[in-house]
Amino acid sequence: MTTEQKTEVRKPEKEFESSVTVLEKQTQRRIFKIIVIGDSNVGKTCLTYRFCCGKFPDKTEATIGVDFREKMVEVDSENLKLQLWDTAGQERFRKSMVQHYYRNVHAVVFVFDVTKMSSFENMPGWIEECDRHNLNKEIPRIFVGNKCDMTDKIAVNTNLAQKFADSHNMPLFETSAKDDEKANHVDAIFMTLAHKLKNSKPMMPLHLSQYGTGYQNNDIVNINDSPERRGLRRATQDADGNKDGNCAC
Numbered sequence: 001m002t003t004e005q006k007t008e009v010r011k012p013e014k015e016f017e018s019s020v021t022v023l024e025k026q027t028q029r030r031i032f033k034i035i036v037i038g039d040s041n042v043g044k045t046c047l048t049y050r051f052c053c054g055k056f057p058d059k060t061e062a063t064i065g066v067d068f069r070e071k072m073v074e075v076d077s078e079n080l081k082l083q084l085w086d087t088a089g090q091e092r093f094r095k096s097m098v099q100h101y102y103r104n105v106h107a108v109v110f111v112f113d114v115t116k117m118s119s120f121e122n123m124p125g126w127i128e129e130c131d132r133h134n135l136n137k138e139i140p141r142i143f144v145g146n147k148c149d150m151t152d153k154i155a156v157n158t159n160l161a162q163k164f165a166d167s168h169n170m171p172l173f174e175t176s177a178k179d180d181e182k183a184n185h186v187d188a189i190f191m192t193l194a195h196k197l198k199n200s201k202p203m204m205p206l207h208l209s210q211y212g213t214g215y216q217n218n219d220i221v222n223i224n225d226s227p228e229r230r231g232l233r234r235a236t237q238d239a240d241g242n243k244d245g246n247c248a249c
């Protein structure tokens, strides 16, 4: 065999090795499921959209069931995938999906609207709902007051929100999904969570579960499916028939 022929034989091996390395890296990427909960209209969709798509959505509609958004982030040279479950605040749109929300959750973001006292007063109810679904008390939880841009309409002052956050061992963030100047702030909220998560959970390889959330087969909700296929529709679709997908960015 000539030298040239030997080289030809070895080349595919090298390619195989490098593709194995890539595959190994991919399968070791960790995915974290974060649920975002709170009353209807507090801005859960806008916050997750701002973080994942980098802008305030042109229009939003009441979420039915759940919407998903994902973003890869780098923390200390490790790529993590944050999978945000933007849940419906309205009870009538939650019923069919609730069991999916609370399975294999790695972190929770509780959102209230700083201009609406009732959304703050309802927070104990959201915490109780997490407890009822046996959410691990050790997972990171953060408390977010949204719509801070509406400065003349603030109803929940920082002291009050901070006391509540302290009493539940959660950090408080006050922000605005709408205000472009606070875009970095919204990023910082989720990056804080990413840092906490990085050191908190064992590896969830992609090959174990396509979506990294450890579902059993019959629990899988394909985040790439249209809302219709997932059995979900946006509220206004009932009226105008608009089709909607996941994050449009």
Ligand SMILES: Nc1nc2c(ncn2[C@@H]2O[C@H](COP(=O)(O)OP(=O)(O)OP(=O)(O)O)[C@@H](O)[C@H]2O)c(=O)[nH]1
Residues within 6 Å of the ligand: 038, 039, 040, 041, 042, 043, 044, 045, 046, 047, 060, 061, 062, 063, 064, 087, 088, 089, 090, 146, 147, 148, 149, 150, 175, 176, 177, 178, 179
């Ligand atoms: N001024 C202001 N308005 C906001 C902000 N975030 C959201 N909104 C508005 O609040 C309304 C509700 O926002 P959504 O993000 O759909 O609220 P949600 O909590 O997802 O509501 P559900 O899907 O019903 O649970 C929309 O009209 C948004 O434009 C914000 O930071 N500032």
